[in-house]
Amino acid sequence: MGTAVHLCGCFNSTTSNSHQLQPFKTRTKCNYAAQSVKALPIRILSVGKKRSRGLQLLVDDYIEKIKYYCSVEDVQIRPNPRNARDHRAQVDDEDTAVMNIIRSDDWVVMLDERGQDIGSEQMAELVGGASNTGASRLSFCIGGPYGHGRKIRERANISIKLSSLVLNHQIALLVLMEQLYRSWTILRGQKYHH
Template structure:
């Protein structure tokens, strides 16, 4: 199974870049990983969040393959505990899912069209994070999930 992260925007803070590089390289020890960063819509003080979501959503949808099982990260999504996320990944590995695509929107979130395309809408927490922090948290959780599946000592339960 291949993992594909599609996200809007680049990481602007060095501590986020360093964390993402660390955890994404750890994830790649277990599964192939591709990251696709798409340009964020820019606007002035009269920015229209709905317009931005739609434009970014169109670009995200254009990059999602028809065969991919899509997990959209959204604050209104379903929450899973780490063990449940691990089970979810394990099930897809056993079922032979070819591509598991995780989608993170920009500063204004995801369009309704992206949410509808998703096979699962997932929330990382009841708390709200920036889309840049969500990327780091997702990679840490994917790494944690793989260590749980392999019964490795990273997860302390």
């Protein structure tokens, strides 16, 4: 992945091993809408405590919807309770756990409150254009209560935020799942069904 790629005019190579998102131009339509798009498998890595039954039912419902378009995997990573008093050590341990799951050929999207603010059309472009990066999988990373560690921040190919509001990691997961489903309906030119 050492060469520059072009994705809707939004990606370029700023380092030798990662593709960074440049500011999206305001658009009302996704460049990939209703075109044939190679569906990369999606893996969602989220750090956090056990989910409520209600949240898990909603996540499972979205997984079933997304599976119609591509392979999707939901991976939960437990926060490190041994270092609960030492936030830095906890983040470092969670960081290591996430990095142990990410493969070298993953295209990594970090969800972060300081990431680039994108809309549904831009999310669809991100999903639709990820296959042009040379990656074999699209991995979305949701940090725990203290955010992401240094390793994942350096490894991420792109950093986005889902809202200008700071979202709890469980709410962020649900918003991400809904936006991934919405992205595929945009890419396929289909009507969005709740």
